[in-house]
Amino acid sequence: MTLLADSSLIASTLIKRLAREELVDMVPYQSARRLFASGDNEQANSKTWLNANEAPGQGKYQLNSENINRYPDFQPQALLNAYSNYSGLPTGNILATRGADEGIELIIRSFCRAYQDSILICPPTYGMYAISAKNHGASIVSVPLVNTPEAMCQLDLDGLKAQVGKVKVVFLCSPGNPTGNTLPQEQIQAVIELFKDSAIVVVDEAYYEYTNLALTSGTDTEQVNTKFVCQCENVIVLRTLSKAFALAGLRCGFTLANKEIITLLSKVIAPYPIAAPVAEIASQALSNDLVVMRARVNSTNSLREQLNDWLKQQRWCKNIFPSDANFVLFRCNNIDEKNKIFDLLVENDILIRDQSKQQQLENCLRISIGSAEELEQLKKLLITL
Numbered sequence: 117m118t119l120l121a122d123s124s125l126i127a128s129t130l131i132k133r134l135a136r137e138e139l140v141d142m143v144p145y146q147s148a149r150r151l152f153a154s155g156d157n158e159q160a161n162s163k164t165w166l167n168a169n170e171a172p173g174q175g176k177y178q179l180n181s182e183n184i185n186r187y188p189d190f191q192p193q194a195l196l197n198a199y200s201n202y203s204g205l206p207t208g209n210i211l212a213t214r215g216a217d218e219g220i221e222l223i224i225r226s227f228c229r230a231y232q233d234s235i236l237i238c239p240p241t242y243g244m245y246a247i248s249a250k251n252h253g254a255s256i257v258s259v260p261l262v263n264t265p266e267a268m269c270q271l272d273l274d275g276l277k278a279q280v281g282k283v284k285v286v287f288l289c290s291p292g293n294p295t296g297n298t299l300p301q302e303q304i305q306a307v308i309e310l311f312k313d314s315a316i317v318v319v320d321e322a323y324y325e326y327t328n329l330a331l332t333s334g335t336d337t338e339q340v341n342t343k344f345v346c347q348c349e350n351v352i353v354l355r356t357l358s359k360a361f362a363l364a365g366l367r368c369g370f371t372l373a374n375k376e377i378i379t380l381l382s383k384v385i386a387p388y389p390i391a392a393p394v395a396e397i398a399s400q401a402l403s404n405d406l407v408v409m410r411a412r413v414n415s416t417n418s419l420r421e422q423l424n425d426w427l428k429q430q431r432w433c434k435n436i437f438p439s440d441a442n443f444v445l446f447r448c449n450n451i452d453e454k455n456k457i458f459d460l461l462v463e464n465d466i467l468i469r470d471q472s473k474q475q476q477l478e479n480c481l482r483i484s485i486g487s488a489e490e491l492e493q494l495k496k497l498l499i500t501l
């Protein structure tokens with residue numbers, strides 16, 4: 117197992133002189149695959165990857181390579197139709213992207229002028245909002261999540277109100293990564309209302325399918341935040357096939373917004389963002405595999421509850437964050453115990469995510485819900501501590 121050396125160093129004086137100054141010392145997003153080299157396939161398969169919130173198991177897909185000599189459509193119609201059927205939104209409100217990550221980048225590039233405008237984030241939150249902003253030269257305003265007597269990791273509405281007029285894009289993550297909780301609908305609505313004349317509100321729903329909202333809505337046309345997309349001028353919802361659809365390697369996500377926003381983002385996105393094989397596999401997943409996806413989500417959610425119950429009984433576990441997603445975040449009693457757990461797992465080729473450098477998350481670790489076997493392996497090791 118190789119823990120990668122710092123790959124952010126630039127030694128050449130010429131490149132340092134020519135490069136945008138702020139990029140020279142910038143640390144890139146520490147993705148699961150950058151933190152740990154996956155090596156060749158055999159080496160990668162021998163590890164247990166519980167550090168990137170991927171889903172276990174693979175689907176089976178057919179590929180037709182007949183037209184591979186041609187460029188793909190800018191937005192493949194079959195794919196838009198499939199996501200339209202799934203989300204209940206018209207195709208004109210959907211932009212397919214290379215993962216939700218590309219959606220984040222496009223939004224910042226489309227709405228923020230470099231070195232003038234700011235985005236707002238609510239940490240602890242998904243790291244790519246800040247990385248994409250820095251890459252583009254946008255500033256970052258933080259309004260941290262707060263714990264109330266009723267619930268952990270809620271939006272600070274007073275803090276957000278103080279930023280009205282000062283930021284161009286507000287990123288809300290629901291369910292949050294790495295916190296796991298779904299934000300109350302009233303809070304999201306309040307933020308949309310607060311910024312309705314001054315900023316775009318992005319609701320990142322990468323983990324939507326694991327939530328009660330998704331599991332209890334009778335039809336997919338009842339998906340809650342997507343309805344704001346048509347009703348409000350300033351709302352964008354981000355979705356992905358990387359999580360519940362078990363297609364992280366495909367790189368396919370969706371930006372949902374009103375037609376004007378989609379038109380704007382379409383001016384910034386690359387000319388052929390969705391490779392033909394990606395469109396084919398994604399369309400099949402969205403058309404044929406919804407039953408399989410829902411069964412996967414149900415199984416993940418029940419494994420998550422089992423892991424929660426088990427963690428509660430461990431003396432090194434101080435508290436567990438309530439999760440509506442395919443991972444569990446928990447706090448250890450102290451840094452020594454946190455390091456012991458992490459190191460023991462790494463030594464045994466089980467990779468989880470150390471979140472302790474994030475604001476408010478000292479001594480916290482995050483475990484992605486893999487297969488039942490993978491979680492058993494993890495518990496067997498940790499029980500020895």
Ligand SMILES: Cc1ncc(COP(=O)(O)O)c(C=O)c1O
Binds near residue numbers: 214289293367368369
């Ligand atoms: C909250 C959140 N948004 C977006 C993404 C990026 O998803 P994608 O794989 O579609 O780029 C992730 C990935 O982990 C995430 O956790």
